[in-house]
Amino acid sequence: GAGVSQSPRYKVAKRGQDVALRCDPISGHVSLFWYQQALGQGPEFLTYFQNEAQLDKSGLPSDRFFAERPEGSVSTLKIQRTQQEDSAVYLCASSPTRNYEQYFGPGTRLTVT
């Protein structure tokens, strides 16, 4: 079956622009996670949804970051007024239920110039 997909795969934004990153989880997966991976580092948690409810957004670095999952399926991570320090790979993961492994998408590489 299809895995987690993300789009776009690559995004170049000028500093100050807004960007929107999309995640299509595996069909039927209840839990959805966003992570940020800087070059040479491990992924770091941003936010978590269970169905359409955002249960944990403790990892969002600033109020410029916003995520939604309105119908409990596709999710969008939005970054407003991008800064150079936002340059990273943004990973989306989904899992079918609680206490289960997470399946990751290919990521979106964001470069802010």
Place this chain on the structure above:
Amino acid sequence: AQKVTQAQTEISVVEKEDVTLDCVYETRDTTYYLFWYKQPPSGELVFLIRRNSFDEQNEISGRYSWNFQKSTSSFNFTITASQVVDSAVYFCALSEGITQGGSEKLVFGKGTKLTVNP
């Protein structure tokens, strides 16, 4: 607080050698999960194993084996008879907060880059 330490930044071996990747974790929870993921040069994280805190049995899957020791808070990963295709960055991760209805977020180590030379 939760923390995962992978002290080996890079390891280089010759094909057919055995190699062990170390992982040490910190948590105050009694119920937690440990994971290993592989990130090949293509970039996509690939799930390898999940182990819960109540199951200290070692596990073997083909050339891969995992050694979980609660007494030393370690969850080490061994590849036997390494192959060039094993070259990747390997991440150890911890998930806790489940008993408190937490978010099951993964806390990752910094990763170990394994290079297997022919």
